[in-house]
Amino acid sequence: MVRAPLRVPRWPAAAPAGPDFAAIRAEFDVPEEFPAAVLAAAEQRAAQPRLPELDATDLPLVTLDPVGSRDLDQAVHLARLGGGYRVTYAIADVGAVVALGGPLDGEAGRRGQTLYSPDRRTPLHPPVLSEGAASLLPGELRAAALWTIDLDADGEPLRVDLRRARVRSRAQLDYPAVQVQADAGTLPEPLALLPVIGRLLQRRAAERGAIELGTPDQSVEATPDGGWTLVLRGDLPVEGWNAQISLLTGRCAATLMLDGGRGLLRTLPPPRPSDVDSLRVLAPALGVDWPEGAAPGAVISGLDPARPGHAAFLEEAVTLLRGAAYTAFDGVPPEQPGHGGVGAPYAHVTAPLRRLVDRFGTEVCLALAAGTEPDPVLRAALPELPALMAASDRRTRDVERAVVDATEAWLLHGREGQTFSAVVVEAEDGRGTVVLDDLAIRGRCTGEGLRPGTRIRARLEQADVVGRTVRFTLAGPA
Template sequence: MGSPPIRVPRWPAAAPEGPDFAAIRAEFDVPEEFPAEVVAEAERRAAQPRLPELDATDVPLVTVDPVGSRDLDQAVHLAARGYGYRISYAIADVGAAVDPGGPLDAEARRRGQTLYNPDRRIPLHPTVLSEGAASLLPDQLRAAALWTIDLDADGEPVRVDLRRARVRSRAQLDYASVQAQADAGTLPDPLALLPTIGTLLQERAAERGALELGTPDQEVRATPDGWALVFRGDLPVEGWNAEISLLTGRCAAALMLDGGVGVLRTLPPARPEDVARLRLLAPALGVDWPADVSPRAVIAGLDPGRPGHAAFLEEAVTLLRGAAYTAFEGALPDQPGHGGVGAPYAHVTAPLRRLVDRFGTEVCLALAAGRQPSPELRAALPELPALMAASDRRTRDVERAVVEATEAWVLRGREGETFPAVVADAEDGRGTVVLDDLAVRGRCTGEGLRPGTRVRVRLEQADVGTRTVRFALAGPA
């Protein structure tokens, strides 16, 4: 879809034996420690917070994040309003703590985003801000950009208000606990309407043609026996919560497009040739695709637990090629939409963890107040796409290297063993397989590899140093 929730691992008190993740970060030039002048500025800002005049501490906001999170960007309150709903969504006001052109700003531009590794997080801002004075921690007075979005009974926005305000979160909640409360019908009052509103927003997304693949993420976790790999899917509550963020991003994009200035997260529509290729692949993978049904509708009906469907979802990633950041002023972008969201969309809800969100929020605050963004803010916008592209590329490279090193680690010494697996993709005797029991993806060779089929594969190589795992087809499952 658009901007999925940022995964936050639970870091172990002491890292178990395993790959050298610090060496991977060094290989990709990840900046780990902050320069002294950056830390000094962050400490000054933390000691003297800039709080807005508007007092919204009467709104009983709560945060919902993975267990153990400290960098809390968003706090929410949901309420019924006449024949519709009101969403109060407070976003950490990082712009109140970071001066354009100062040391904090320069370092954030160098980093681009918070990087989450299995052994530690490498934050965008010093933790005195990102996990302290700027974070929407419970029972603390904080500066926020407060979005108030009124929806009609169908979940369509009918009024949007944005302004700086001081807020106070009432509680820090986590996804698993909130899901248990939703299942039991005991959600706390600020979130009681989350299933209703989240479902409405998902229905509207389906009508727009928004595309959600729903493929499980490959995640590295600490266990008593060392690092392990798991496949993790979203809980329903995570999907509902993500819809609130996506709605806010759509409202932000509308403000920017109406005001003629901003930076959008864009994704072109799926290319016809990619859709045609998937349609040809569908029958072989046991996927029913009637002629008059959209790709989104087909994908929504798939079961990732079925090997053929899982392989189809792996291939469907090609429909989401070409995501970018698009800055503009004056002339509107030729392609302002986001194919995953099904509408124009902007990143504004994670400023503690992603550079572009601070600038997007500042643009929206100015436009919502009826004025143009400052010259220094407008001058920064054209630089953001390249900064974010470089940061995204480094993050992808590091995350992939971490997973590949862990795959090799968990398989080391088992060369020659065979494993049950599913073929995810294959062409000309080469492909990718997913092991049944170890959440490992690896390259495989062998005539007869066909996407969506169950096979047995023999481990040929597991080299932690080169992060290489290779399999050979051993026969049918």
């Protein structure tokens, strides 16, 4: 079940100084300012953008992103086509402004991806490109990799076309506003079929055995008084439908790569049978119905993260999604090309402004779609990308976790000794993790009798802002 943002009130009395996000970025070696040579190259490319000959500015494309976004990677138009559908998806052509082997390419390799902190954004490319000349901003003429994907009535691809084109987005839309329009049945024409196609693709994904946990994310947001708060945020339905368009494109990209014998896939091995068996045994104790013969993804898709037992089950279900990697190949397809979360082979190609590999994947697909071989320099770079992205992913996870941990400790500082109502989401041998009912805070908890899916009273023992540590002990049942 998808859920709208759950806003949690800021705990009133906290440490006098806020969490130091800049120190966290420095601790994990997050690149901050761009070198002068990189900025100069970006300014030059922004002033002289290369536009493709193919003119697709007649397409009424729109972008759909979080409120206030400026790095707009995708623009979409959806239409009926006979008994099926046509998905037209324009992806920012970052390859048109970032040359292989140049200073922009080298700096992007050092960064790997855009990193989002509560107080600032650390972009993959200089803002003059990522928020300017390469971004699909409304009303602006832009270079794009234009995907045209024709689907049958069941949502299966019948025909895929990819080529460079010049496009012009008609409007910049955001998720909350579009959700209101979807609920009222007043979506603009380019997105009128988004609920239909999105739900259709979700059903096909479930049939493939795709696994989407759908658990709310912890995130740090600013408060009007200059402080910080934690919120638990789940996706709106429109975000899930929009994600299916991106996943569809990534599946088509993977097919192009596998058919052409060249590429870079995002892979995830299928769940281990032993992990599935363990979850099936755990399900009844947590109030989860697992019908005979149902796949894990089908069971998970029907859960409500707001229910303590279901939240605990979802926590354990993370074991099904271990082992994600980027897998490059040239000539011989990988032994395991699939992605267990998607339920099919999949490649990252839809966020090149924010993720390094997408530019390379897009360039490979453009060449293969045109019936040519990818550039030799590009092919030589593919084997280096998995390690670069693994390092970038690790740094991003470390920063995000440290930011949340520091904010949790800051919000609870000075409340040691108090008890809070909480849900146990995982526990073993007297140690576990709890989520507080009234605050979007997770913490380690100790105590005999901790059981996943139960409500307890948790006593705060430690809230160390510098050490970014929050620790509870079991104080009794709720």
